[in-house]
Amino acid sequence: MGSLGSTPPFRVLDDTRPDDTTLPAFMVSTTRGFLPRMDPIVTLPKEFDAFEDILQRMPVKMASGEPGLLAQYKLGDVVDKELPNLAEAVDKYKDNLPIQNALYRDYSFLASAYLLEPCHHRFIKGEPYGLGRQVLPANIAHPIARCAEICGFKPFMEYAGSYALFNYRLVDPAAGMEYSNLRLIRAFENGLDPTSSEAGFVLVHIDMVKNSGPLVGGTVKALDAASDTSNPNPVERRASFNEGMSSILGALTKINGVMETMWAKSKPMEYTSFRTFIFGITSQSMFPDGVVYEGINDNKPMSFRGESGANDSIVPLMDNLLQLPMPNTPLTEILRDFREYRPSNHKGFLLHVKERSLELDLKNYALGRHSVNLSDEERDLRRESVSLWLQILNQVRDFRWRHWCFAREYILKRTSHPTATGGSPIVTWLPNQLEAVLEEMVSIDEVGKAADSRGLGKVCEDIMDAALRQRETLRKEVDKYCAERGVTRS
Numbered sequence: 001m002g003s004l005g006s007t008p009p010f011r012v013l014d015d016t017r018p019d020d021t022t023l024p025a026f027m028v029s030t031t032r033g034f035l036p037r038m039d040p041i042v043t044l045p046k047e048f049d050a051f052e053d054i055l056q057r058m059p060v061k062m063a064s065g066e067p068g069l070l071a072q073y074k075l076g077d078v079v080d081k082e083l084p085n086l087a088e089a090v091d092k093y094k095d096n097l098p099i100q101n102a103l104y105r106d107y108s109f110l111a112s113a114y115l116l117e118p119c120h121h122r123f124i125k126g127e128p129y130g131l132g133r134q135v136l137p138a139n140i141a142h143p144i145a146r147c148a149e150i151c152g153f154k155p156f157m158e159y160a161g162s163y164a165l166f167n168y169r170l171v172d173p174a175a176g177m178e179y180s181n182l183r184l185i186r187a188f189e190n191g192l193d194p195t196s197s198e199a200g201f202v203l204v205h206i207d208m209v210k211n212s213g214p215l216v217g218g219t220v221k222a223l224d225a226a227s228d229t230s231n232p233n234p235v236e237r238r239a240s241f242n243e244g245m246s247s248i249l250g251a252l253t254k255i256n257g258v259m260e261t262m263w264a265k266s267k268p269m270e271y272t273s274f275r276t277f278i279f280g281i282t283s284q285s286m287f288p289d290g291v292v293y294e295g296i297n298d299n300k301p302m303s304f305r306g307e308s309g310a311n312d313s314i315v316p317l318m319d320n321l322l323q324l325p326m327p328n329t330p331l332t333e334i335l336r337d338f339r340e341y342r343p344s345n346h347k348g349f350l351l352h353v354k355e356r357s358l359e360l361d362l363k364n365y366a367l368g369r370h371s372v373n374l375s376d377e378e379r380d381l382r383r384e385s386v387s388l389w390l391q392i393l394n395q396v397r398d399f400r401w402r403h404w405c406f407a408r409e410y411i412l413k414r415t416s417h418p419t420a421t422g423g424s425p426i427v428t429w430l431p432n433q434l435e436a437v438l439e440e441m442v443s444i445d446e447v448g449k450a451a452d453s454r455g456l457g458k459v460c461e462d463i464m465d466a467a468l469r470q471r472e473t474l475r476k477e478v479d480k481y482c483a484e485r486g487v488t489r490s
């Protein structure tokens with residue numbers, strides 16, 4: 001295929017080669033999207049039995065239903081007395097990347113539980129979080145630093161590599177990724193019970209991401225169609241572009257539908273109790289000077305953001321493909337920083353899509369800004385492209401609006417702690433991006449109306465009516481929370 005531009009190609013997998021242990025666990029594919037290439041490894045090699053034993057005793061409520069070490073405030077003591085430093089055993093498996101990913105997941109669970117155990121105990125007594133443990137001992141610090149380095153993660157719990165996307169197992173392997181067939185591998189509170197709010201919170205993320213294959217496939221198709229200079233037929237090219245965009249729209253609609261199930265699967269009242277363990281170090285009062293990883297970084301304190309869905313790749317993929325303009329604010333800097341906390345292959349793909357979209361001038365291609373002397377058929381297809389662009393933006397709006405509702409109902413109404421788990425300011429950060437989407441929708445709608453006397457049709461008119469009403473509501477709500485909490489918008 002002939003192709004415009006010089007951005008190096010990116011290899012998106014169709015076959016994820018689940019048995020290949022030499023490839024990283026996370027590689028973007030048209031089949032599994034942003035999920036790992038294979039179902040996560042559950043059982044660690046036998047050298048790690050002592051570690052596994054502590055992990056099983058760790059949760060507030062163990063798999064047996066009995067109270068575990070975190071319920072008794074005994075985890076720190078047990079780690080200090082019983083856990084060997086298994087850094088050499090980690091190295092023994094350095095060529096097996098899926099095993100390294102499982103080790104990274106498990107060490108990051110233990111690291112967060114160890115550091116935040118004192119905060120959990122204050123929280124359940126109704127007290128402020130206070131300080132976490134400020135030093136991560138060598139028996140956790142050395143192995144986590146090593147396996148994180150091998151896998152390309154930060155040595156602290158991440159969303160994809162650890163807490164969410166590498167943390168499920170199938171009850172019946174033959175039944176696949178059906179929600180009722182999913183269980184967590186690791187949990188802090190009572191997440192080993194699949195009906196718990198902690199399990200629901202994590203499993204809904206997985207249930208959404210399992211629909212990201214067609215999103216990736218549609219993105220690749222849209223970019224390929226727009227760059228296919230070997231096809232002299234503009235009608236065919238645009239029809240193919242629209243097919244890619246339709247696939248994206250279908251995937252996002254499904255993903256948003258699954259996201260809505262969060263309300264029932266994870267109760268707003270119960271979120272703050274397991275959330276204590278997924279806070280990060282950066283911008284958190286529990287770690288004002290960072291954390292010392294014993295024997296690492298010359299014992300100078302280090303700081304990492306906490307686990308957050310903000311490190312998921314679905315929405316950033318759309319931001320990059322659609323060239324969504326973000327305001328030049330400190331809040332947008334946080335958004336950029338979040339994008340460092342994801343698997344290297346996801347990062348590479350997101351960067352590729354961003355660069356390719358700009359190089360192809362994809363937005364102007366979709367909007368038909370450079371098209372002249374169009375036939376009726378081309379005009380219809382171009383109108384469809386603009387409508388699809390707006391409908392996809394509307395799905396991104398839907399995702400971010402629901403997020404604002406989550407933040408309001410699960411967090412703002414329950415706690416005055418000013419920062420979210422990823423370290424963003426809780427009142428202003430999500431609205432920063434949601435406002436940007438709403439503004440872009442207004443701008444695309446105007447282009448669509450100006451380019452075609454028929455406008456964009458009823459579907460888009462209804463979308464815009466609802467979006468403009470939502471913008472008013474959002475502004476009032478954010479003003480209210482800012483006033484109540486004495487914060488400014490950026």
Ligand code: HEM
Pocket residue numbers: 201204205208259262266271307308309310311312314315316335400403406407410411419420421422423424425426429430433434
């Ligand atoms: C009860 C449910 C949820 C709550 C309370 C919640 C809360 C939050 C908060 C507070 C943030 C701000 C970033 C930070 O952590 O510092 C955030 C960001 C984000 N979360 Fe969630 N989240 C929830 C569910 C989900 C789900 C199911 C996904 C699916 C992948 C997700 C994906 C994201 C994304 C993409 C962002 C960045 C938003 C943006 O770019 O504007 N979240 N979330």
